[in-house]
Each structure stands twice: as C-alpha cells, then as structure tokens.
Amino acid sequence: MTWLDWLIVIVPVALLIWISVYSRKYARGVVDFLAAGRVAGRYIISVGDLAAGLSVISLVANAEQFYQTGFAVSFWGAVTAPLGIFMALTGYCLYRWRETRCLSLGQFLELRYGSRFFRVFCAALRTIAELITNAIGPAIATNFFIYYLGLPHRITVMGINLPCYVIIVTLCLCLALVFIWPSGRISLLITDTFQGLLSYPIFVIIVGYIILNFSWTNDIAPVMLNRVSGQSFLNPYDVSELRDFNIFALVVTLFSSVLNRAGWIGNDTSGAGRTPHEQKMAGVLGAWKNGFASMMILLLAVVVITFMTGPRFMHSDNKFKISSTEIRQELSAKVLDDVVADTAVRAKVMKAIHKIPETFTKQEWDRPLSQQHNLDTPYFNAVRDTLGDTPDARHQFQKYRSLYQQMMMPSVVSKIFPVGMLGLFCLLMVMLLVSTDDSRIFNASSTLTQDVILPMFKGHLDQRKHLLLLRLTSVAVALLFLMVSIFFAQLDYINMFITIMCALWLGGAGPIMVFGLYSRFGNLTGAWCSIILGSGTSLLGLIFQRNWAKSIYPALEQLGMVETLDSFLQTVSAPFNPWIEWSMDPVKFPINSFEIFFISMVLSLGGYIVGSYLTYKPYNLDKLLHRGIYADAPAPPKEHWTFRNVFSKLIGITDEYTRGDKIIAYSVFGYSFVYQIGIVFVAIVIWNTISPWPDEWWTVKFFITSLVIPAIVGLISTVWFMIGGIRDTRRLFIDLEKRIEDPDDNGQVLSHSDS
Known part of the structure; x- marks a missing residue:
C-alpha cells in the first residue's frame, strides 16, 4: 500500500x-x-x-x-x-x-x-x-x-x-x-x-x-x-x-x-x-x-x-x-x-x-x-x-x-x-x-x-x-x-468450524431459553437433560473432528475397523442420500458439523420436554416478566382478535406502535413476505414446476x-x-x-x- x-x-x-x-x-x-x-x-x-x-x-x-x-x-x-x-x-x-x-x-x-x-x-x-x-x-x-x-x-x-x-x-x-x-x-x-x-x-x-x-x-x-x-x-x-x-x-x-x-x-x-x-x-x-x-x-x-x-x-x-x-x-x-x-x-x-x-x-x-x-x-x-x-x-x-x-x-x-x-x-x-x-x-x-x-x-x-x-x-x-x-x-471450512464450536452451547441451550421465556412447565430437570444431551453430543463430535486425521483414523486402521465402519456409515446415511452421505475418509471426519449440530438439537429438545414433564411443577412466569400483579404500571387492555386486526396482530403490531413504526413494520413485511417469498420464491417455484x-x-x-x-x-x-x-x-x-x-x-x- x-x-x-x-x-x-x-x-x-x-x-x-x-x-x-x-x-x-x-x-x-x-x-x-x-x-x-x-x-x-x-x-x-x-x-x-x-x-x-x-x-x-x-x-x-x-x-x-x-x-x-x-x-x-x-x-x-x-x-x-x-x-x-x-x-x-x-x-x-x-x-x-x-x-x-x-x-x-x-x-x-x-x-x-x-x-x-x-x-x-x-x-x-x-x-x-x-x-x-x-x-x-x-x-x-x-x-x-x-x-x-x-x-x-x-x-x-x-x-x-x-x-x-x-x-x-x-x-x-x-x-x-x-x-x-x-x-x-x-x-x-x-x-x-x-x-x-x-x-x-x-x-x-x-x-x-x-x-x-x-x-x-x-x-x-x-x-x-x-x-x-x-x-x-x-x-x-x-x-x-x-x-x-x-x-x-x-x-x-x-x-x-x-x-x-x-x-x-x-x-x-x-x-x-x-x-x-x-x-x-x-x-x-x-x-x-x-x-x-x-x-x-x-x-x-x-x-x-x-x-x-x-x-x-x-x-x-x-x-x-x-x-x-x-x-x-x-x-x-x-x-x-x-x-x-x-x-x-x-x-x-x-x-x-x-x-x-x-x-x-x-x-x-x-x-x-x-x-x-x-x-x-x-x-x-x-x-x-x-x-x-x-x-x-x-x-x-x-x-x-x-x-x-x-x-x-x-x-x-x-x-x-x-x-x-x-x-x-x-x-x-x-x-x-x-x-x-x-x-x-x-x-x-x-x-x-x-x-x-x-x-x-x-x-x-x-x-x-x-x-x-x-x-x-x-x-x-x-x-x-x-x-x-x-x-x-x-x-475445516470457517463456517463449519463456527457451527461445531457454537454447538457446544447452542446444541443444548435452545430449549432452556425458549421454554424458559414462554412456558410454565419447564424446570431444572429438563434444563439439565437438555444441556447434557445436546452439548454432550456436540462435544463428542468436536473431539472426533479435531483428532480424526492424526490419531483416530490411524488407530481404526490398526484395529482393522475402517471397512466395517465405512459399510455401517453408508448404510445409515443411505436413506438421506444425496443430502447426507457418510463414508470413511483418512483426512476428514465423515459426519460434518451441520449434521452433528442437528443431532444435538433434536436430542436436547426431547430431553428438555421429557425431563420437565416427568418432574412437572408450574412456574410463576408473570413474576419473571413483571406482568400482572408484578407490573410497575397497569397493563394496557388486551385487544381481542377481529377480522380487521388479525393481520396487524400476526406481524406483532401493538398499541405501542406509532404511525411511523407501523409504516416500517408493513414495509418490512411487504419486502420480505410479498417480494422475497411471494414473488422471488413461491412464484418462481410454481413456474418451474410447470415449465423448468x-x-x-x-x-x-x-x-x-x-x-x-x-x-x-x-x-x-x-x-x-x-x-x-x-x-x-x-x-x-x-x-x-x-x-x-x-x-x-x-x-x-x-x-x-x-x-
């Protein structure tokens, strides 16, 4: 320069x-x-x-x-x-x-x-x-x-x-x-x-x-x-x-x-x-x-x-x-x-x-x-x-x-x-x-x-x-x-690396946060199940990815297990071909980061729901959110769903919205759903279904x-x-x-x- x-x-x-x-x-x-x-x-x-x-x-x-x-x-x-x-x-x-x-x-x-x-x-x-x-x-x-x-x-x-x-x-x-x-x-x-x-x-x-x-x-x-x-x-x-x-x-x-x-x-x-x-x-x-x-x-x-x-x-x-x-x-x-x-x-x-x-x-x-x-x-x-x-x-x-x-x-x-x-x-x-x-x-x-x-x-x-x-x-x-x-x-690819590293937390974090904010049934037992199953699976996947080329694959070669595992992986992934294809490779772990992450999230979600319901005890969500009797000021009256307001309620418009806020919200909805989804995606998919x-x-x-x-x-x-x-x-x-x-x-x- x-x-x-x-x-x-x-x-x-x-x-x-x-x-x-x-x-x-x-x-x-x-x-x-x-x-x-x-x-x-x-x-x-x-x-x-x-x-x-x-x-x-x-x-x-x-x-x-x-x-x-x-x-x-x-x-x-x-x-x-x-x-x-x-x-x-x-x-x-x-x-x-x-x-x-x-x-x-x-x-x-x-x-x-x-x-x-x-x-x-x-x-x-x-x-x-x-x-x-x-x-x-x-x-x-x-x-x-x-x-x-x-x-x-x-x-x-x-x-x-x-x-x-x-x-x-x-x-x-x-x-x-x-x-x-x-x-x-x-x-x-x-x-x-x-x-x-x-x-x-x-x-x-x-x-x-x-x-x-x-x-x-x-x-x-x-x-x-x-x-x-x-x-x-x-x-x-x-x-x-x-x-x-x-x-x-x-x-x-x-x-x-x-x-x-x-x-x-x-x-x-x-x-x-x-x-x-x-x-x-x-x-x-x-x-x-x-x-x-x-x-x-x-x-x-x-x-x-x-x-x-x-x-x-x-x-x-x-x-x-x-x-x-x-x-x-x-x-x-x-x-x-x-x-x-x-x-x-x-x-x-x-x-x-x-x-x-x-x-x-x-x-x-x-x-x-x-x-x-x-x-x-x-x-x-x-x-x-x-x-x-x-x-x-x-x-x-x-x-x-x-x-x-x-x-x-x-x-x-x-x-x-x-x-x-x-x-x-x-x-x-x-x-x-x-x-x-x-x-x-x-x-x-x-x-x-x-x-x-x-x-x-x-x-x-x-x-x-x-x-x-x-x-x-x-x-x-x-x-x-x-x-x-x-x-x-x-x-690995940067986005793959970021995915597997984030999965150490996100593999088990989703249910404990979303259900923690929105449900009364979620509890500590379910939260622990979510973290152990989700994050534990991600950690195991990371260990295999990090040590595959230098130690794990050579060890499997010495044990004569490469062909057996290759056959197993191909059989398991066959129903999902060509999107998921698992086979043994001496340089790279066969299951990629997105696949490990998905398995982690599914296990964590199931663990949270099962664990919480087995030890169910309702939680006082209003106190956490400062609502109802815990609110600093009286809550605004709830607006009932009608034919005239159903659209605005679906996209989150409330009494707090000014005219300018509503214009921004409607413009975002129009650009994203009418243009990006309706015209650029759905219309083109229909067209290509009829005439590629x-x-x-x-x-x-x-x-x-x-x-x-x-x-x-x-x-x-x-x-x-x-x-x-x-x-x-x-x-x-x-x-x-x-x-x-x-x-x-x-x-x-x-x-x-x-x-």
Missing part, C-alpha cells in the same frame, strides 16, 4: 480511539457499562449491530463458502430470511427478554430455574464455546492482513526471529481493549455506530468498482454456468450433488434460528434499548440496515470465483496484469511457508506446483468444474502426493487446504484493487476487526463476571469494585483470545434479485440509517447525562441471607 492508503487507515482509527476515551465520563454505574444505561435508541442499536455483526471472518468465511456453492443453494435459503423478519416483527424472545430486565443470561437462568450452580455451569459452558469460536476471529483476521498486505510470516527484531502472526494478533486485541476499557457497552455502541456510518459509503465505493470492472454477461455468468450436473452455481434444481453447504445445511440453519433465537442473548445490545418496544423496533429495522453490506460480501465472493476460474484471467494479459495461475502459485508458496517447517520438503512441493500449468490441456481448462475436480484440485493433489500419506502429512495437508481456501479472497483483492481502494478496503477490515473483537471480548468477559464471579459474592458488590472487575476480566479474556488464536488450529427454466434464465434472475434490487434498497437505507444513527447517537449522550443510577441494579440475585 502507498502512503495515501496508510493515511486513509490511520486517521479514522485515531478518531475512533479519541471517541472511545471521551465516552468514559458517561460510565457512572454497572448498568451504563453493561447495557448503555438502557437508554439506547433503535437506530444506534441497529447501526452498531451492523458493525459488530459484520466481521473480517464473516467476509472470508462467506467467500470461502460461496466458492463452493455459488448462487444456487441460496435460492432455497430465501425461506430463512422471512422467518427472521417474522421473529423480529413479533419480538420473539427479544421482547420477553427485555421484560425480564436481566443484565445477563446467568441472572435469567438463576431466576427461572432456581439454581445458582446451573447458572454458573451454563455461563462457563457458553463462555468456553464463545471464547474458542470467537478467538479464531483475530486469527483469521491476522492471516487476512498478512496475505492482503503481503507481510512475512516472521520478522527479525534486534536479532530475534519473531512470528508476525503473534505480533498482529496482540496489536489487534490491545486495540479492542482500548475500546472496551473506558465505558464498556457505551464506548462499544458509540464507536460501532461511528464505524457503521463510515462503512456505508465504503460499501458503495467497493460495489461500484466491482460492477464497473467485471461484466455480468461476459465475465460472471459464463463462469457460473460452467459447472457439472448436480452442482450448479445458478440452477437451484440442480444442486443434489453438493456436499457440506447444501439443502440439509439450510434445514439445520432454519431449525436453529427458531430454537436458538435466545441462545446468545444477554450480554449484547439486547438489553440496551430504551424500552422493550424500542428494542423490538431495532430488530425490525435489521431487515433494512445491511444496505450495500450484503451486496458487497456477495460481490467479493463472485469476484474471487470469476477471477480464479474465468478463462479471461488465466493469463496475465488482462486489465489487472496478473493471472489466476500466478495467484495460486504465490498463495501456495505463502501457505506452505507457514504450514511446512522443513525447507527441503517445501521446495519439493513448490517444484511440483510450478509444473501444474504445463500439464494442463485446453480440454482440461474448458471442461465443467465440480467440487471434486476444479482448477484447485491439481494443487491439492500435488501437495498431498508430495507430502506423503503419514498422519503428520495428512495433518499438514489439512492445514494447507484450509488456509489456501480461506486466504484466496484477500490474495485476489490485493491484486485487483487500485491505490486508494486498497486503503479503503484495509480501513473497512480494520474497523470490522475491532468492532467484532471488542464486542466478543466484552460479551465473554461480562458473562464471566456476571454469571461466574458475581454469584460468589454473598453481599452487594460496590459499584466501583464491580466496574474494575468488569474491566480486569475483559483483559483476562483478551489474553485467553490470544492463547487460543496462537495454539488452536482451525482445520433453462440455466440462462437463472443468470437473469440472480442479476435482478442479487444486484439490481439490493442496489436500490442499499441507496435508500444508506441515507436513512446514517441520518437515524447520527440522531440517536446525539440523544444517547443526552439521556446518559440525565439518567439516575440505581446502585442495586447490578445483576446480582441476592437471597435474604446474602443481603
């Missing part, structure tokens, strides 16, 4: 640090530090959540996944989006959570299930899963910057050879702590909103550059069409042979989105809303907030596919003056430098890689591609064959393949973006890295403090000591992030629905949310200044003997 690019990065980051330090004056109590005083408006929550939710790891992971599946599977994924909108419109879980006024998940669990030990156990389990899952965020982001900026894996300082990876991870985590320490949730919310507002124009610039430099008709569509039967990148009726990210993965995502709606709730912005209604409206606005963000993520993935597999870019006589072959060779060399310590072995592998283009015939370049045979396959074969077939060699190959697939996006983008654009994209990645890391460190440290450490105190904890404890715990969590980032290798579309028609469909319509929505939402975000930020400062602190409101659940 040039000095101009570095200036584009440094100035906004310095401004963010100043804003974070300035916000310290507003953190006067625990509620301020944990929940921004519960006075945040809908737009600051929504824009802040955009920055906190969008991360470097999500961009890399989506590019990696999209490289395997293209557009086709996402057509069926259209079903999941309106479900999320419906849950947001009705306030499913979020509204009731805000009514509980709990400052953490553990506080809710102790109140709902009456067990302090259960609170501490679940908080520890969630924190461990959250820590390991999120700790790969800095690891992936650090690798991103190493490959994007062309940094070496090792640098020499005063004669000492230091790994560049460790230095960058440490700097990233220190920067995250700078944003957490001053005022916790306040500084995070304000800086995340600022980053979100700054990101909107960058999204527009990146999207515009890609559209101007890659033709849909001449570059993108031909590449997407060049796929074998059963693995189409465009035709959703021709995806039966896709593995891992397929239709079954969408079913699991759909099931999890309902069951685990409240799984991560607690130490995020879900408790920062001014009122339960304002919190609900922030969720409703989530349908519009992404704007150009989703479009940019999609186009980055499309550019990687187009450049790395398109015939126009196989030679360096293109507008970017570099070929896909050169990028593959450079990428392989950089990955091998990190993965293979032996210099002689590395040189031998690279020699085999440099021979690959010479062996390719025109027919091989032109033939349709698949997951099994594509332009990357010769590189994988060369590395695997040269390394050998020992357990250590298999492990090295796993690491090579994972890094190669993950780092393809930054390797391509760094070669095709011009001066200025390189700096803007780097700034965006830095902001997304910081906004994600600081939020995840804060969430984990808050859970540890509120639900593991705080219950150990018998009496009321002083505010100043409590705030210091929260800050010190965030430092400890950052150190844990550092340790995990350094020593915990990620060997040719593949060329699908290129037009995705051009309109993935580029044209999102561009129009993005232009409107960019202006809308920038205005709303600025207004709500100003109001947040005013409301924090006026807020009266309650020292007893700190998340502790004290018995009479404790108080």
